[in-house]
Amino acid sequence: MDDPSDSYPEEIKEWKEALMNNDRAAAAAKIQEYLEKQDNIPLNIAVTGESGSGKSTFVNAIRGIKNSDVGAAPTGCVETTMEVTAYPHPNFPKVTFWDLPGIGTTRFPADKYLKHVKFERFDFFIIISADRFRENDVKLAQEIHKMKKKFYFVRSKIDHNIQDEKENQRDFNEETTLKRIRDYCIQGLQQQGFEAPQVFLVSSRKLHLYDFSLLHETLERELPAHKRNVLLLTVPNINREIINKKKEAFQANIKYKALLSAAVAGVPVPMLSTTVDLRMMVTVVQEYVLGFGLDQPSLQRLANSTGVPYENLHAVIKSPLALEKINVDLLLKVISQMTVTGVLMTAKEGSRFIPLFGIPIAMSLSFTATNNTLNVFLNSLAEDAQRVFEKALGLETLV
Known part of the structure; x- marks a missing residue:
């Protein structure tokens, strides 16, 4: 029978060697090191464009x-960004969006501009225009390409264009209008020397519409594997698919948390395993809450941006973990209502005293308890995220 740990990353496989040498503390340390490394992956996104874009x-x-x-x-009608400015994500500060001065507003030509803004720190560039892309945009993109970095053309303020067309055209058709805007941008870029440019049509006020989902899918596909989930967790819940992808990403990591739990359970120190498990779960569940936007500040921002009262969004939330400060006491209270998990955690501590087989039994019970508990927490929070999303966009009748 295949060893399931063979599918884990190389760092995780090292825990087997430590366990074979009966060094469970070393195994736990190696897994903890891997998890901390995953939680501290930086992502730096540069956003630039002409004044007013x-x-x-x-x-x-x-x-x-x-x-x-x-x-x-x-923001404003005139250029408000004169220097490179960092804006960390409010929930995931390792992800930073850099607002760059438009190249047309600086004294630097395209090649010098990239050195001025220290291009090497950015994972990719987003070049924004509210009309058609100009010569400066094209020169910048060409220089970025020479530096072997990715860049993406985003045509902004699409909602304004659609509204204007609705008011001024008797036979208005949204699809036709979007195609005309896209073709206009693409043709302009082709005239500047781009053979097959891709342009994403976006409304910053309505990210769930138009091409923002396509932009995210493209970024996700083209980013290095270890940075994809970092980007995913910071994306607003603009559709059900994003929420499901976040859930899948969180779920894929549960096995590593369970492995850590099992390794610590093998260390013969009374109550060490339960203490470490609870502290680890506090960190994990807090990440779930933040990733799904179920903390109070995120819910308030959603209420402000959609116009749906905070109380209405709050009303559809069912998990006792959402909108709360996650701590050990709260988790113990929730776990106490989960009969199977409580039994497994109690049995884990008691099994240590069984001669010969006690430690292996404790490790197995710890793996199962952690795996099951985190899955229950994740499922309930993901369901809340879907309900909040549907309420915010008035989609309840479509479910």
């Missing part, structure tokens, strides 16, 4: 905040 609004929207919120990138 809407780049600062885009930076705010993708971070899930309004232009008027504290910590928002300043």
Whole structure:
């Protein structure tokens, strides 16, 4: 029979060697090191464009905040970004969106501009225009390409264009209008020397519409594997698929948390395993809450941006973990209502005293208890995220 740990990353396989040498503490340390490494992967996204293109609004929207919120990138009709400015994600500060001055507003040509903004720190560039892409945008993209970095053209303020067309055209058709805008941008880029450019049509005020989902899918596909989930967790819940992807990403990591739990359970120190498990679960569940936008600040920002009262969004939430400060006492209270988990945790501590077989039994019980508990927590929070999303967009009747 195949060893399931053979499918784990190389770092995780090292725990087998430590256990074979009866060094369970070393195994636990190696797994903990791997988990901490995964939680500290940085992602740096550069956003640039000409004055008035809407780049600062885009930076705010993708971070899930309004232009008027504290910590928002300043916006206005004139160029408000004169220096490179970092805007960390409010829930995941390792992810930073960098608002860059438009290349047309600086004294630097395209090649010098990239050195000025220290291009090497960015994972990719988003070049935004509210009309058609200009010569400066194209030159910048060409220089980024020379540096072997990825860049993406985003045509902003699409909602304004659609509204204007509705008011001015008797036979308005949204699909036709979107195609005309896209073709106009693509043709402009082709005239500047791009053979097959891709342009994403986006409304920062309505990320769930138009091409933002396609932009995210493209970024996800083209990012290195270890950074995909980092990006995913920061994306606002703009559709059900995003929520499901977040759930799948969280679920894929549960086995590593359970492995850590099992390794610690093998260390013959009374109550060490339960203490470590609870502390680890506090961190994990807090990440679930933040990733799904079920903390109070995120829910309030969603209420502000959608116009749906906070109380209405709050009313559809069922999990006792949402909107709460996650701590050991809260988890113990919730776990006490989960009969099977409580029994497994108690049995784990008691099994240590069984001669010869006690430690292996404790490790097995610990793995099962952690795996089951985190899955229950994750499922309940993912369901809440779906309900909040549906309420925010008035989609309850479609479910």
